Amino acid sequence: MIxxxxxxxxEIDLTTQKMRETSFSDEILSDYMGxxxxxxxxxxxxxxxxxxxxDPLGSENILLLLAGPLTGYFPGGRICVSGKSPxxxxxxxxxxxxxxxxxxxxxxxxxxxxxxxSEKPVYLFVKDSETEIRDAGHVWGKDAKQTVTMLTRECRGxxxxxxxxxxxxxxxxxxxxxxxxxNMVRTAxxxxxxxxxAGYGGYGAVMGSKKLKAVAVKGTGPLPEVANIRKVEKLxxxxxxGVYEHELWRRWGTGSGGYEVGARTSSEPVRNWQEEWHDExxxxxxxxxxxxxxxxxxxxxxxxTNCLKISVVKSGKFKGAITDNPDYELQAYLGPNLGVFSPxxxxxxxxxxxxxxxxxxxxGNVMGFAAELYQRGILTEKDLDGIKLTWGDTEAFAALAxxxxxxxxxxxxxxxxxxxxxxxxxxxxxxxxxQYAVQSKGVGIGAHGIRSRKDYPEIIAYACSVxxxxxxxxxxxxxxxxxxxxxxxxxxxxxxCNFNSFGIRRNLRFEFYKAVTDLELTQKDWCMKKAxxxxxxxxxxxxxxxxxxxxxxxxxDDNPPRFYEPLPSGPYKGKSVDKKEVQEEIHRYYKAAGWxxxxxxxxxTLRRLELVDVDxxxxxxxxxxxxxxxxxxx
Amino acid sequence: MxxxxxxxxxxxxxxxxxxxxxxxxxxxxxxEKRIWPESSSIRVFMLVPGAEFPHLCAQCEDYPCVKVxxxxxxxxxxxxGAVLVNKxxxxxxxxxxxACPGRIPHMHPKERHVVICDLCNGSPQCVKVCRExxxxxxxxxxxxxxxxxxxxxxxxxxxxxxAVKFYxxxxxxxx
Numbered sequence: 001m002i003x004x005x006x007x008x009x010x011e012i013d014l015t016t017q018k019m020r021e022t023s024f025s026d027e028i029l030s031d032y033m034g035x036x037x038x039x040x041x042x043x044x045x046x047x048x049x050x051x052x053x054x055d056p057l058g059s060e061n062i063l064l065l066l067a068g069p070l071t072g073y074f075p076g077g078r079i080c081v082s083g084k085s086p087x088x089x090x091x092x093x094x095x096x097x098x099x100x101x102x103x104x105x106x107x108x109x110x111x112x113x114x115x116x117x118s119e120k121p122v123y124l125f126v127k128d129s130e131t132e133i134r135d136a137g138h139v140w141g142k143d144a145k146q147t148v149t150m151l152t153r154e155c156r157g158x159x160x161x162x163x164x165x166x167x168x169x170x171x172x173x174x175x176x177x178x179x180x181x182x183n184m185v186r187t188a189x190x191x192x193x194x195x196x197x198a199g200y201g202g203y204g205a206v207m208g209s210k211k212l213k214a215v216a217v218k219g220t221g222p223l224p225e226v227a228n229i230r231k232v233e234k235l236x237x238x239x240x241x242g243v244y245e246h247e248l249w250r251r252w253g254t255g256s257g258g259y260e261v262g263a264r265t266s267s268e269p270v271r272n273w274q275e276e277w278h279d280e281x282x283x284x285x286x287x288x289x290x291x292x293x294x295x296x297x298x299x300x301x302x303x304x305t306n307c308l309k310i311s312v313v314k315s316g317k318f319k320g321a322i323t324d325n326p327d328y329e330l331q332a333y334l335g336p337n338l339g340v341f342s343p344x345x346x347x348x349x350x351x352x353x354x355x356x357x358x359x360x361x362x363x364g365n366v367m368g369f370a371a372e373l374y375q376r377g378i379l380t381e382k383d384l385d386g387i388k389l390t391w392g393d394t395e396a397f398a399a400l401a402x403x404x405x406x407x408x409x410x411x412x413x414x415x416x417x418x419x420x421x422x423x424x425x426x427x428x429x430x431x432x433x434x435q436y437a438v439q440s441k442g443v444g445i446g447a448h449g450i451r452s453r454k455d456y457p458e459i460i461a462y463a464c465s466v467x468x469x470x471x472x473x474x475x476x477x478x479x480x481x482x483x484x485x486x487x488x489x490x491x492x493x494x495x496x497c498n499f500n501s502f503g504i505r506r507n508l509r510f511e512f513y514k515a516v517t518d519l520e521l522t523q524k525d526w527c528m529k530k531a532x533x534x535x536x537x538x539x540x541x542x543x544x545x546x547x548x549x550x551x552x553x554x555x556x557d558d559n560p561p562r563f564y565e566p567l568p569s570g571p572y573k574g575k576s577v578d579k580k581e582v583q584e585e586i587h588r589y590y591k592a593a594g595w596x597x598x599x600x601x602x603x604x605t606l607r608r609l610e611l612v613d614v615d616x617x618x619x620x621x622x623x624x625x626x627x628x629x630x631x632x633x634x
Numbered sequence: 635m636x637x638x639x640x641x642x643x644x645x646x647x648x649x650x651x652x653x654x655x656x657x658x659x660x661x662x663x664x665x666e667k668r669i670w671p672e673s674s675s676i677r678v679f680m681l682v683p684g685a686e687f688p689h690l691c692a693q694c695e696d697y698p699c700v701k702v703x704x705x706x707x708x709x710x711x712x713x714x715g716a717v718l719v720n721k722x723x724x725x726x727x728x729x730x731x732x733a734c735p736g737r738i739p740h741m742h743p744k745e746r747h748v749v750i751c752d753l754c755n756g757s758p759q760c761v762k763v764c765r766e767x768x769x770x771x772x773x774x775x776x777x778x779x780x781x782x783x784x785x786x787x788x789x790x791x792x793x794x795x796x797a798v799k800f801y802x803x804x805x806x807x808x809x
Contacts, residue, residue: 106672
């Protein structure tokens, strides 16, 4: 067995309520590592043959909660959530910070594989090798803070009762969904604490479809044994020393972007990306710091960066709102993107989104889309049940967020996410609305524009990514470069926070991997032999798609139309991306990835990577059949 | 018993805890050569997200845990003043936990003995990492004749205080 792994995975079938332990060969673990890579492998092996028919919100889908060999060791603990995505219909490795992955590994598992669908609401409680499926009727419908409070209390109570002599029990780690996940909203998150979120992919909806409210885990063992603990300690020390120099992120987190990304790099979504520039000093991070942050250093397991903060609004109309940060993404998407430029209002919206279990990015994206339609007179007050969705009206957006989470009125359509909502509303209004949808393959684009090229310089960042609009895993050339998607696959498969990997010595993470697993690995080998397998699997499942959405590379490997419109304001006024240039870069990327001119992985590429069955599936003549009858309700 | 001059006390400013748990990592690496949060004698509780705090021996001046042990398994280090656990004598009866005003000792998760902070023989590793990171929740100061037992409080009590400090009235309902 490879060092650094617990060596076991727990499989839970929610339909039959049966559980079994399972494991993967050293070869699979060495190639796919864990987290995102292993998720792609598991999903392909189990569902690949019928991928197009698998309903992401049906009982057949598999929900994966996977740690990696570096989880708990590499500073910044996370867990990777995956499955067939109800947003992209492919596979997204969506990670969330917290102690869940650490507790899971201390309980003796590298991951949970959750299949089937429960009849009534349940949650899982993993205590070392004992796992129970428990009734969640009393927490179903509860918001984020209520859920965390109730389940923390309940699980500690259980531990106390069962082990009365142990002393005080620390809380188990939790991941959970809010009302939005329960209602299978495609922009729902799998959340931790209040509120970190695995947002990309929409796996909150998958949990909801399985009637799984939460998973709690308490592991009392040590982290799995590593090859060289002294070396691991040394590398942790080196990494932390470097991070301690990052005053900007340690003090302000990503929040400094709230003003900077708008004013300086001009790449922040403003009013649904109609602009990417603002000079609102009211949105400077110092204002957040002075007005709303009650805790300035908030970390997840082992993290030296503590980019997280806690905000509480102490006065005014939005008094009492509590959220973490907001980080840059939520600042942007629940701020300028909705025409909101006040820290208090931004915190209030983030708190509403948190409590409902929605994704701030995806929901901010779809609400911005709706507000632009309102601005253009396409959506009216009547369509919105009386909500006047004008830019900057914080309470109107909060009301809309609630309608989305509970699928009321137009909220039921917006709950499908921007792409699907654009099609559906377009159908009703007999208009083509995709030009206002700032998304890629079903996933709203992260809050980093490409038009100024001063922030995300890659013009194919989103167009060619296998995680579509995900700003944490973007496509770039050279394909095996330090910041490439293949290297993001390392972060998401070893499962730790990529924020602790910025600016580190080039080889540090491979030395870390060696100290943990005893396996030699170079960046080149990782990228071209191992991560490349994950990339191809993700690409294949993205292209197979279905049942309600499918992507044609010629059409969908592209930027949202808005990115071809010139920036109307700011220091980069007039700049946009050139379609021809994008096309050329896409084809260079295809070539580097071993895809043909149509963007399909070539047979020789897949053969070389020993993915022959993927080749067969992609060459099936039925590749592009869309089931138009699917998805009547969700 | 007046404290010896060279003895230290770990001073603590709980509201500044980032919840990074580096103290747990350092403690378990020092004592177990593993990263093993549950075996750590300093444990970070997060009964309310955002209101994390380290729970560790308050180094009470009257040592109620030592006094109550029926098996003489607990003793006081003459060098550091820390409580030392004799793993052979300890039967994991839990009397010291009940005697502790903060219910701070806890059982070792795999072996049959209680875990209490031994001050790493005078240079506590938790303090070192907390200071390296600039959080300064923990600090070593000279031990004086003070009522250190004041700091031995139960996790729920501390969590409630911090939750109210950060979240106001709402905080009361979170524990």
